[in-house]
Amino acid sequence: MINYIKDLVSGIWALLQGMYITMLNFCRPKITEQYPENRGKKVMFERFRGELVMEHNENNEHKCSGCGICQMNCPNNTIKIITKQVTLEDGKTKKVLDQYLYDIGSCTFCSLCTQSCPQKAISWTTNFEHAVFTRSKLVKQLNKPGSKVAEKKAPAAAKAEGAN
Amino acid sequence: MEKIKKLILSIVPDAVAEEAQYPTFTVDASKIRSVAEKLKEKGFDYLICLTGMDYGDSLGCIYHISSSTDKTSVIVLKTSTSDRQNPAIPSVHDIWASANLYEREVYDFFGITFIDHPDMRRLFLRQDWNGYPFRKDYDANPELNPVPMENQTIAEMENMPSITLKSDGTVIKKENALFEKGDYVVNIGPQHPATHGVLHLRVSLDGEIIKKVDPNFGYIHRGIEKMCESMTYPQMLHLTDRLDYLSGTMNRHAMCLCVEKAMGLEVPQRAQYVRCIFDELTRIASHLLGWGCMCMDMGSITAFIYGMRDREKIMDIFEETGGGRLMVNYSVIGGLAEDVHPNFVNRVKEFIPYMRKMIKEYHILFTGNPIAKGRMKDIGFLSKETAVSLGVTGPSGRASGFACDVRKIEPYAAYDKVQFEEVIREKGGTFDRYIIRLDEIEQSLRIIEQLIDKLPDDGFRAKVPAIIKLPAGEYYQRVENARGDFGVYIKSDGGKNPYRVKFRSPCMTLISALDPLCQKEKIADLIMIGASLDYVIPCADR
Amino acid sequence: MLELIGIRDWIHNSLTELISEDCSWVVSLIEYVLIGVAFLAVYAVLALILIYVERKVCAFFQCRLGPNRVGPWGLMQSIADMFKILLKEIIRINNTDQFLFKVAPFIVLVGSFCTFGALHFAKGIHGVDFNVGIFYILAISSLGVVGILLAGWASNNKYTLIGAMRCGAQLVSYELSAGLSLLTMVMLAGSMQLSEIINVQEKSWLLFQAPIPALIAFVIYLIAGHAETNRGPFDLPEAESELTAGYHTEYSGIQFGFFYLAEYLNMFIIAAIAATVFLGGWQPLQINAEWAEDFNNVMNYIPTWLWFFGKTFALVFLSLWVRWTFPRLRIDQLLKLEWKILMPISLFNMLLMAVWIIWIK
DSSP states (O other), rough: OOOHHHHHHHHHHHHHHHHHHHHHHSSOOOOOOOOOTTTTOOOOTTTOEEEEEEOOTTSSEEEEEOOOOHHHHTTTTTEEEEEEEEEEESSSSEEEEEEEEEGGGGOOOOHHHHHHOTTTEEEEEEOOOOOOSSGGGGEESSSSSSSSEEEOOOHHHHHHHHHH | OOOHHHHHHHHHOOOOOESSSSSSOOOOOOGGHHHHHHHTTTTTEEEEEEEEEEEESSSEEEEEEOOSSTTEEEEEEEEEEOOOSOOOOHHHHHHHHHHHHHHHHHHHHHHOEEESOOOOSSSSOOOOSSTTTTTTOOOOOOGGGOOOOOOOSGGGGGEEEEEEEESSOEEEEEESSSSSOOOEEEOOOOOTTTSSSSSSEEEEHHHTTEEEEEEETTOOOOOOOEEESSOOHHHHHHTTTTSSSSHHHHHHHHHHHHHHHHHHHOOOOOOOOHHHHHHHHHHHHHHHHHHHHHHHHTTTTTHHHHHHHHHHHHHHHHHHSSSSSOOOOOTTTTTTOOOOOOHHHHHHHHHHHHHHHHHHHHHIIIIIIIHHHHHHHSSOOOOOHHHHHHHHOOOHHHHOOOOOOOOHOOOOOOGGGSOOOOOOSSSOOHHHHHHHHHHHHHHHHHHHHHHHOOOOOSBBBOOOSSSSSOOOOEEEEEETTTTTTEEEEEESSSSEEEEEEEEEOOOHHHHHHHHHHHSBBBBBHHHHHHHHOOOOHHHOOO | OOOHHHHHHHHHHHHHHHGGGGGGGHHHHHHHHHHHHHHHHHHHHHHOOOOOOOHHHHHTTTTOOOSSSSGGGTTTHHHHHHHHHHOOOOOOOOTOOHHHHHHHHHHHHHHHHHHHTTEEEEEEEOOOOOHHHHHHHHHHTHHHHHHHHHHHTTTTTTHHHHHHHHHHHHHHHHHHHHHHHHHHHHHHHHHHHHHHHHTTTTSSHHHHHHHHHHHHHHHHHHHHHHTTTTTTGGGGGHHHHHTTTTGTTTTTHHHHHHHHHHHHHHHHHHHHHHHHSSSSOOOOOOSSSSSGHHHHHHHHHHHHHHHHHHHHHHHHHHHHHHHSSOOOOOOOHHHHHHIIIHHHHHHHHHHHHHHHIIIII
């Protein structure tokens, strides 16, 4: 009988303590992200892997030489590099990048492409809004139309930049 | 080890002994049972892993065996059969219960029939699948296995074929019924809120009392091991995260360690420390989710949200340093992808006291609750012997008294430099499996606390060649992930792709423990016991 | 001046003035229709409010914000949900008992609506006032279980059947302690008529008239009533982690909406009965002392319907608080709680109340 009452009282006390914890959280500030409202204000972490991009400088030049190492390293055939032959002024032909196609729909964000790129031509941005209406829109061309390969700098300068 | 060698040679005089990473013995298929029985007698009661293998001219099995008493000794048994048409190897399922599912898996992938195994159904693929995909001569033509467009019953799942070999050499083929006639069978899953993924449980009931549970795998089988065979070693890494997605960091760590060991690569101390911290943070995150899911399965959704809220803090730490939340992609062969973020140390230091405070709240909110206590006490007891035999490791195994923490048995990375307790409980009930996770969070916090201030400064990545080739051989690496003993087995033929990769999944053995645990319990307890085992289906299905 | 009784009398007087005395049945007819429409409207609106309140309160307990997209603070959310549920297709399930399947949600709804009609919302605002009001409420609110059993049976689904069986066992058991604790209060009030019970509490609420036995009865009634609404720690019939949705797994569209509506209204009805029987219904808080006269006057100034809804919603909040804190019981624990703890205590409590009435009062 005494045990019965003891159990009852301690049980009720434990239940009340649990209710105290939920009431504590009732009064705490809420953690919900107000997403479309905080759009633009919300800063993603700088290393967040949102989308693969190819950086272009102000002259619409990128660093990709079209060597295809990223395409080889990609485990899911996400990257497709289409090159073309151009004839230079001195008569030689050279292979340059025509289209750099990136299918974000099959990308697993493993970073093997950015890590292996010898030119450091591709990198991640923090854009995370990828929703589109058709799958074909997920395939993106990373090199901008009309862009060309940046002229190689002197090796010393390139090295200094690499160290940064 | 000499004793074991003598023992095996006394039974099978023509056994081939090798000194590889673990002592390896190759025995003839007909002798495998007698060797296994003797080893079990000598205390080797824990079958870590059973790997099927296609040697080209023959098909075989590799048994990694360890002991629950002498935990550091691991031996490897190998056997093979040259009959590629009707390969058969004696079953060891009655010696080690975990072999039950492993042998079904090998049958599924290699077509090796295990004699005397009571349940030779395919494990992951459909019952009517043509061919055995892990054989090197497998025809992957999609026309052989078209996608069926019509409804089919699952009646074909209900017969369990088996093969018995009489002493006079005659073969008896039998079909055993899965359920008795007139059983009230309820399908739980594959789409069900409580199976934590796409697991399909066929449960036969007597009123609310469970008579039998039959787990049905393969709904999220992606063939990761097969995919690995056509990938380079760095490419394989991203698939490890997708096995047990809640302990992706640890799985990746295992794969990195395995490849590094094979290459003989020295990893910087800093990378090892940071990997340890990441492992422990992942463990906390996983246990928080496990705790939350268990509460949710008991009907306390609020507790689940609290667990997720605190897990979010860890996700933020991961995102800031590694760039990803669930698939952190941080460890790479040779070290880390990048050095830690400048905020990393501070964030982790802020997190430790916060987490300790929250654990106190969890205890008040849920552990002390008489309803929760009443539901968890006295159900689902797993004895130590069963746990060892089934290969139930990790928190669930330790709750039964099976000290199986790989961090203690084979310390890797920086785990030999830290002090922590291996939390072990004796009774093996559902409540033990619940409370052990919260206790392990505290131990993980302790490990992080010891490491975070002492990060060495010797770089974060060793130099690795651009194309990684492993020397020919077999490599096995064990790691303690959030659910138990995770293992990576790689067989290399010297090229840049592996010859065979096998992941030892702790979750598959956890699921195999459902049937012995749930018998005579109520249907509501099935959900509880499943939640307390805390399995992740993609890890089991691979 | 803010009393609803004024509106009631005004409608009655203007109707009797308009229509000659010979046709007084016309007046009655019009009044019946008006009352019916008003009750239906209040019933539906209350359900919408309760759904919104539940979602918001639940979110706040869980460190979330809850619905906040439709309208300011998400106020329009439940209206949007209502339209969604009205527009949804009612899926016809093969191999089911179509008649029982269709009739089940109506029985549940009728059970809860008939109980709703017996409530006293404010001074002079009530549908029916039986002299056996408490008895009527207990009887008619048990009608819902028939609907639930039918739903579980007619769906031809294993989950629904288990859910319905659990529900039957649960409701039948908890009806007992709910009835016993109400009976204890009937002993104190001396009447089964709800208006009489409310009048008795004019000076002080029944909870304060016999503090110890009344408090015990109050707590037991709240627990048992909570269990009768199939919510909170007692939501076994629809335990989503085990039975997906329990007895209403196979229902869709407005048929599911009926179950949903009845569930929320039952929560309100249980809270309203508790407020009526224990906390004085629409009677304002009064302190029976000379110094408190000003206080009493201030309390009397607050309209009675506000008192009623205030008390009821306070109890609804309590029920939500409990629901979002505790884990679910198992069926054996549920029955143990009833038969081993609540039943003996309420029987003992009844005895205590009798002693109290004879010796102390």
